[in-house]
Amino acid sequence: AQSVTQLGSHVSVSEGALVLLRCNYSSSVPPYLFWYVQYPNQGLQLLLKYTTGATLVKGINGFEAEFKKSETSFHLTKPSAHMSDAAEYFCAVSDTGRRALTFGSGTRLQVQP
Amino acid sequence: NAGVTQTPKFQVLKTGQSMTLQCAQDMNHNSMYWYRQDPGMGLRLIYYSASEGTTDKGEVPNGYNVSRLNKREFSLRLESAAPSQTSVYFCASSEGGRDTQYFGPGTRLTVL
Numbered sequence: 001a002q003s004v005t006q007l008g009s010h011v012s013v014s015e016g017a018l019v020l021l022r023c024n025y026s027s028s029v030p031p032y033l034f035w036y037v038q039y040p041n042q043g044l045q046l047l048l049k050y051t052t053g054a055t056l057v058k059g060i061n062g063f064e065a066e067f068k069k070s071e072t073s074f075h076l077t078k079p080s081a082h083m084s085d086a087a088e089y090f091c092a093v094s095d096t097g098r099r100a101l102t103f104g105s106g107t108r109l110q111v112q113p
Numbered sequence: 114n115a116g117v118t119q120t121p122k123f124q125v126l127k128t129g130q131s132m133t134l135q136c137a138q139d140m141n142h143n144s145m146y147w148y149r150q151d152p153g154m155g156l157r158l159i160y161y162s163a164s165e166g167t168t169d170k171g172e173v174p175n176g177y178n179v180s181r182l183n184k185r186e187f188s189l190r191l192e193s194a195a196p197s198q199t200s201v202y203f204c205a206s207s208e209g210g211r212d213t214q215y216f217g218p219g220t221r222l223t224v225l
Contacts, residue, residue, distance in 0.1 A: 009153065032211050034213070036216075041219075042218060042219075043117075043203055043216035043217050043218050043219055044156075044203070044205075044214075044216040045216070046213050046214075046215075049213060051211075090155060090156065094210065094211045100144075100146060100158050100161050100171065100210060101214060102158075103148075103155040103156040103157075104155055105153060105154055105155040106153075106155050
């Protein structure tokens, strides 16, 4: 069975600081991995995804994530936080044999001025 | 393209009432999904439809039914609403099960 663990339900950073949101997964086969962002009162939008190939994936709004198979991790980073990055972020995994994604419980990012 | 649309945006029900949440997508996707979102629990899959004419249970199907009316539309029905079904409901669609899912704006449901 696949599962996703997001460490830290709330993360607070200062504007201009590094953003690091953690995601670990379990999967019996090579996974597809996703990060989604949810702004208040909106649906989820795709930030980036990993399927195969290059392990460093770049997404929208300056975010990137690195797939580390040995650590079963897919952490999301951004070098310099902006106030507009304040939102909730969800990591998700999909493996073969399933027809849907499994989502983590989410991390709410707060950006302090 | 409108993407994924959901109606209604808000709904208040009394315990025992029934209602249907509507979802439509205009991206010609094969797969469609219904999730519920509760604080601290992320998104939990209620039902999904891998293709027109098929539906399957997800993680939390009890108390819900679905209909894949055609390739575009996937509805979620609450036959007898309970306070535990107070939640935000999201519909999503994708080309296939492992592909990027595109989400609707959500329906905020309160059951009194």
